[in-house]
């Protein structure tokens with residue numbers, strides 16, 4: 522009787538296995554893909570798809586998963602006085618401007634550079650895309666060409682990339698705001714703190730005159746320390762800072778609030794997701810993976826439980842077989 526019951530349990534279990542979700546992998550290297558395929562039906566179909574590499578000892582594979590979190594942020598041109606949430610759209614109806622999306626896509630984000638935890642916004646890839654780079658300059662030129670700007674102050678080093686073409690196009694002089702001990706003439710200087718350290722900025726005495734209408738250009742505003750130092754230098758020589766302009770803003774760092782009321786115009790706001798892409802990888806995608814794995818494990822366990830444990834008789838059967846095999 523016990524043997525009969527045990528055999529029935531096994532046969533029923535096998536039937537369950539045949540009719541249930543089962544993924545066969547032809548080799549051990551395929552098991553991750555197999556698990557992902559098995560997990561796919563468990564994930565809501567409406568979710569956004571992301572891809573990320575899973576490194577293996579000698580090569581890397583790409584797994585595509587569904588996640589409710591968006592990798593790319595909405596891209597807007599934003600100008601507002603510091604501390605204000607007011608948004609002034611650009612004349613070109615920038616919410617629809619296809620140039621902004623191209624610019625956004627051309628900027629690479631490198632996690633943990635130059636320090637762990639920093640999501641580095643790398644504009645060098647934007648410079649490789651001739652159209653995106655030109656569009657970036659054009660957007661600034663369209664905004665400033667009729668504002669009677671007499672000086673474009675570019676912040677070392679990346680402000681030197683965007684500042685000069687803008688200055689040339691709007692007919693303003695370009696003034697470099699440099700790191701310490703680089704300028705050969707007499708300088709005035711301002712110390713400031715960065716997202717990842719401290720620095721000092723210098724400007725040549727005589728480069729900017731009292732009454733100059735200045736535009737400060739940089740690639741990115743994070744804590745706002747750099748732009749704040751530039752504003753201070755310009756105001757020390759009684760120039761009028763009309764606006765600060767950057768390609769990228771990291772709004773969580775509230776750099777805008779440091780600009781002593783000066784307006785800030787940016788092409789791209791990188792919201793929490795950008796800085797937290799690593800966390801997203803760590804928590805969101807991985808937790809989805811874990812959930813999928815757990816679901817699969819649960820299913821496998823359920824089958825095992827069904828086959829092996831509901832019948833004490835079946836366990837006795839196994840004990841009996843084992844004890845027989847020992848003799």
Ligand SMILES: O=P(O)(O)OC[C@H]1O[C@H](OP(=O)(O)OP(=O)(O)O)[C@H](O)[C@@H]1O
Nearest residue numbers: 677678679715716742743744745746747
């Ligand atoms: O808003 P903040 O917190 O002040 O940070 C923004 C500044 O940081 C980066 O420059 P960085 O000092 O790294 O110098 P680099 O351009 O020479 O690399 C960036 O190009 C900005 O100038």
Ligand SMILES: Nc1ncnc2[nH]cnc12
Nearest residue numbers: 639640641642716741743
């Ligand atoms: N996250 C970041 N990416 C690029 N440049 C920066 N400067 C300060 N923070 C930065």
